[in-house]
Amino acid sequence: MxxxxxxxxxxxxxxxxxxxxxDHTKMEMENILKNKYPDWDKEKGLCPKCKDDFESWYDNLKK
Ligand SMILES: [Zn+2]
Structure with missing residues (x-):
């Protein structure tokens, strides 16, 4: 099960x-996620797809 x-x-x-x-090196991502999803909490984690989506979105921000 x-x-x-x-x-x-x-x-x-x-x-x-x-x-x-x-991981804790991504504090900034964590803060953005919290802003976008107030219910989200670091301890709750996220699915691999959201992480990928969010990381590419975040990478684009820095360009
Ligand atoms: Zn997800």
Whole structure:
């Protein structure tokens, strides 16, 4: 029995072991995420897709 996890960002259910967490070097990303999604919390993590989406969006910001 696999535990389901609901991504707080996109609200999709994924397998519990696919959850990714931002590491502490990404404080700035964390703050932006919190602004965009007030319900989001670092401990809640996010799904790999949201992380990828968010990282590419964030990389574009810096260009
Ligand atoms: Zn997601």
């Amino acid at each position: 696999v535990e389901k996890y609901r991504c707080p960002v996109c609200h999709h259910d994924i397998e519990g072991d696919l959850v990714v967490f931002l």
